[in-house]
Amino acid sequence: MEVKKHEDYSVTLPLLFDNEKKEEDEEYISSTGNASFISTCFNGVNALSGVGILSVPYALASGGWLSLILLFIIASSTFYTGLLIKRCMDVDPTIRTYLDIGERAFGKTGRMLVSMAMNVELYLVAAGFMILEGDNLSELFPEMDFEIYGTHIGAKSGFVILFAIIILPTSWLNSMSVLSYISASGVIASVIILCSVFWAGEFDDIGFQEKGKIVNWNGIPSAISLYAFCYCAHPVFPNIYTSMRNQRHFSKVLFVCFSFCTFTYTTMAVIGYLMFGTKVQSQITLDLPTNNLSSKVAIWTTLVTPIAKYALMITPIVNTIEAWILSSYNKRSYNFLIRTILMISTVIVALSLPFFGYLMSFVGALLSVTTAITIPCLCYLKISGIYRRIGVEMMIVWIVVLIGIVVAAVGSYISLLDMINNV
Template structure:
């Protein structure tokens, strides 16, 4: 007879199979399982986790600090701590019920089919909007680097920003066809390296290229606190990807260490970039710090060009849960490979259309952070954990902590969403 630890390890690597010609059931007794372990190593998962948490957020973090003032850095650390804690709660939910394989499964297990559907819709919209933000970011930075370049397609004039959005989408498209997280981890490694290069380039521009660190900034800007909190929450919006990363690991008991390393690294880099950017540009910090940089300096060009790597490295990873959700409904009835190719391509095309229609990076990401990221990264994990674990039945310290985190997430969602919507409407 196997010992208890070995039994748990065997059970935790079981994954659901789709039945030929039908959809998979949601209840444990309606699903067949097979012992197939994930193939991602500890290092693979770290790279994927770092890539999911870092990237676009590091460009907007100086703008967030400029919006809220120096004291808002405290809020950054509070949100980092809260989201790390809720990441651990997701792991606990999956350990309690090994039949949970995805983020929507957590909602389904906690609140039934309706809960799973609500969670799934929220998650997919969030990841979809984040992917759209990548394309807006690319258009902004490419047009800043080449402001006089225009595009003509069959005699139709396309402005520089819109043309670059389309061009970058074509470049990213092949990465969206990859479906192996082990392979994506190598692309993710380039995204992590890009974060380090951008931070180093910004420091070089301030220290050696004449920009300087002379701005004092404000201690606190109460009017900008909601926007700052929303953008801070956006920086930690990778929770829907965590179950995918967890199930992809060979040794899933190491996932807590992966989370700690990822959150520690990203919080340090976010803090450094926020401080450097605010000291360099003060209240004039743009929604993307690369838009503030003088493009004639080599360090600035390095930062801008490196920024262009981020969407290529992150796009496929962030949309993987969306693709999986859609494929689970359609691929059993059609050719699997052809269906997957079509789904991934159509998702890319639709994000291009949205990016061209709503080119407001700062306000759009602030809305995503408040309405969606705060919900999926703070509120939902807490509520689902309370329900799945059953600790709500007995009052204690853990219930108080989880309740406080839930309340904080709700406040961020309500206030931040209102402010972000007002900003977007005023700039339409």
């Protein structure tokens, strides 16, 4: 086995596998990370599953029952593009981040464009976490106000600030193996939320009496955008991939993660739509009666999800900032400062744009579709060279690219109009 030393790391990476050494090839263990298969699955599921599980009933209500087909199409497309990211990284062992993929495909310009799309998406998702916390805590304690240095702050804004203070220590973590323990709590939280909502419908006199609509054509763009937002973790995949002890199992990790998340998303969408029909809000927890125990469990557990995901989401942003402006400084000494500034800025955005459903729809349409579908496909076409020859694989990739472009154009236009009309 021939190895090559990456210029930024003191580890050796596999560059070329000898086809005659099949057994050694199968037993290859990467020295780039120390995360096990289970911990990697936790990180992957935690990256995919989270606040999206609260919005899928609203997405289903927007598009109608037939829009579930679109959920499966989005899930299949994003799973495929996740595999394409792995293939891009396998072509060149020096690729270690999502930005590296863009640069390897289209040079410095590609890196810059990919960086803009990725970081804006992750940043707005992090701001969405803040909005989520403010919405749910103010639902539990609507009359609680805050007074800071003589300034009166409402319940929702005060809870956003309080949550930021609580979550700040977790944002300082940058080890994937350590984050996997926090990720485990996020995965468990998603299951608890699903079970609590089902319990509220079955045993707390809410019921599943709503029939809903077969299809609502006007709401299809919003539904697609929100479904896409549920699968927007692709910029994190390279970090998860390089953190693995055995990178050959990454495809299995993706399959486990996408299967689990698609099952929970579909189940929550169906349960929520049957419970509240077209009146379901952008976060299903806002529809639950707060006097029931099951509702309180669902709402309080919802508050755990952003705590488990925030550090995982901002890690690529921090890495980008360090690479851009701190190349000549001690990065470790500035790491805490960067993460703290990011936290403060997301709080400001959350207080300025308090529309969770519309914000997530816009992020899903314009940014999530771009980073999860369009960019991986285009980069794979260029890096692999299959664009030079006509074949089944090339046709499949171009079809996925076309789906991404249409969804991004239509969905972002509709969601942007909704945001403007509700300011």
